[in-house]
Amino acid sequence: MIIAGISGSLRKNSTHRGILRHVNTVLAAKDITFCEVDISGFPLYDQDLNDQGIPAAVQTAHEQLAQADALVLASPEYNYSVSGVLKNAIDWFSRVENQAFNGKALSIMGASPGLGTARSQYHLRQILVFMNSVIVNKPEVMIGQASSKFNEQGDLTDDITKAHIAKALDALIKLCQQLAK
Numbered sequence: 001m002i003i004a005g006i007s008g009s010l011r012k013n014s015t016h017r018g019i020l021r022h023v024n025t026v027l028a029a030k031d032i033t034f035c036e037v038d039i040s041g042f043p044l045y046d047q048d049l050n051d052q053g054i055p056a057a058v059q060t061a062h063e064q065l066a067q068a069d070a071l072v073l074a075s076p077e078y079n080y081s082v083s084g085v086l087k088n089a090i091d092w093f094s095r096v097e098n099q100a101f102n103g104k105a106l107s108i109m110g111a112s113p114g115l116g117t118a119r120s121q122y123h124l125r126q127i128l129v130f131m132n133s134v135i136v137n138k139p140e141v142m143i144g145q146a147s148s149k150f151n152e153q154g155d156l157t158d159d160i161t162k163a164h165i166a167k168a169l170d171a172l173i174k175l176c177q178q179l180a181k
């Protein structure tokens with residue numbers, strides 16, 4: 001099994017990139033390959049640009065997603081919604097032929113100082129209806145009070161949250177296996 005992840009935050013010490021690093025650790029122990037897909041080089045979506053072809057950075061990222069059996073999206077909440085960089089990436093992916101989110105098991109995770117990105121996660125679910133992903137409903141991964149659970153480098157340090165993410169990944173793997181039947 002291969003699982004691919006995208007962070008909706010690009011910054012070096014991002015807590016969402018920290019979530020993906022922890023996801024990698026949990027999956028490695030199960031002999032599951034994980035790769036973080038890089039969306040930092042995507043241009044802003046512009047249909048004129050799209051008409052000239054899918055940009056190379058989008059194509060490369062999409063190929064990684066297509067090779068994966070399941071996906072993890074870890075995104076901050078920006079102004080009560082999905083981060084612009086993640087929405088921009090999804091807009092690009094939605095224009096690629098045989099788009100890779102279609103029918104694929106997907107887990108949403110997020111961390112914030114307040115409500116753990118709950119509001120934005122429900123926006124993200126709505127966007128993913130169009131993408132036709134099959135989203136893990138439970139457990140939800142909404143990490144509140146994030147400053148006490150990550151260090152300055154964005155590494156997840158809280159054991160309860162680590163265990164919760166491991167449970168969410170078990171649910172993702174199970175859903176992925178059910179879809180493969």
Ligand SMILES: Cc1cc2nc3c(=O)[nH]c(=O)nc-3n(C[C@H](O)[C@H](O)[C@H](O)COP(=O)(O)O)c2cc1C
Pocket residue numbers: 009010011013014015016017076077078079080081111112113114115116117146
């Ligand atoms: C433009 C912007 C908007 C934000 N809006 C929200 C918000 O609506 N709700 C929230 O809980 N946090 C909000 N935050 C704080 C983020 O949750 C916080 O910066 C988080 O650590 C970003 O994730 P990262 O560590 O992966 O970069 C916002 C931050 C920025 C920069």
